[in-house]
Amino acid sequence: MSSHTAHKQYEKEGKPIAFSPEILEKVKQIIKRYPEGRQNSALLPVLHIAQEEFGGYLSVDVMDYVASLLHIKPIEVYEVSTFYTQYYPEKRGKYMIEVCHTGPCAICGGEHISKRLQEKLGVKLNQTTADGLFTIKEVECLGACGFAPVMQINTEFYEKLTPEKIDTIIDDLKQRASEPQPQQQKWVERFF
Numbered sequence: 649m650s651s652h653t654a655h656k657q658y659e660k661e662g663k664p665i666a667f668s669p670e671i672l673e674k675v676k677q678i679i680k681r682y683p684e685g686r687q688n689s690a691l692l693p694v695l696h697i698a699q700e701e702f703g704g705y706l707s708v709d710v711m712d713y714v715a716s717l718l719h720i721k722p723i724e725v726y727e728v729s730t731f732y733t734q735y736y737p738e739k740r741g742k743y744m745i746e747v748c749h750t751g752p753c754a755i756c757g758g759e760h761i762s763k764r765l766q767e768k769l770g771v772k773l774n775q776t777t778a779d780g781l782f783t784i785k786e787v788e789c790l791g792a793c794g795f796a797p798v799m800q801i802n803t804e805f806y807e808k809l810t811p812e813k814i815d816t817i818i819d820d821l822k823q824r825a826s827e828p829q830p831q832q833q834k835w836v837e838r839f840f
């Protein structure tokens with residue numbers, strides 16, 4: 649292990665940061681897929697897992713912990729996590745709603761989708777509802793232009809949207825909010 653990470657204790661909100669033994673084992677398997685000295689190639693999947701395991705966002709200490717696992721410098725983790733919009737630096741809702749606002753979706757009514765979401769949830773873009781359930785933001789092309797307009801909520805895609813469908817989707821998520829996240833939607837399962 650490199651000297652800059654040797655004895656540091658990682659904490660978040662007063663609690664030590666560490667993957668459970670089971671998840672740590674899976675993370676180690678992901679890291680082993682890459683040759684010695686290239687462990688930073690595992691950074692994207694490990695960051696997804698860390699974000700999911702440690703409250704839905706990447707605090708500095710969480711990123712430092714990930715750096716220690718990959719034997720890389722913390723700055724290398726910060727550079728990557730701030731480049732990709734899939735990683736969040738702050739607390740967000742249980743459901744992160746990302747609405748595509750790029751050309752094809754915009755032509756097919758994406759603006760109405762974004763507007764309806766904001767009306768339905770009573771928040772503006774980049775805000776989180778008071779109950780901590782939903783955050784909305786607009787993003788660039790989600791790669792599903794043929795099914796425009798499109799949004800992504802956590803790991804799930806919702807396609808060919810209409811304002812009416814938005815109402816149904818949000819009502820359904822509210823009803824299921826207390827249920828645990830389905831195993832198949834967890835990042836740690838998706839990488840195996």
Ligand code: FES
Pocket residue numbers: 748749750751752753754788789790791792793794796797798
């Ligand atoms: S433009 Fe919306 S998914 Fe590509």
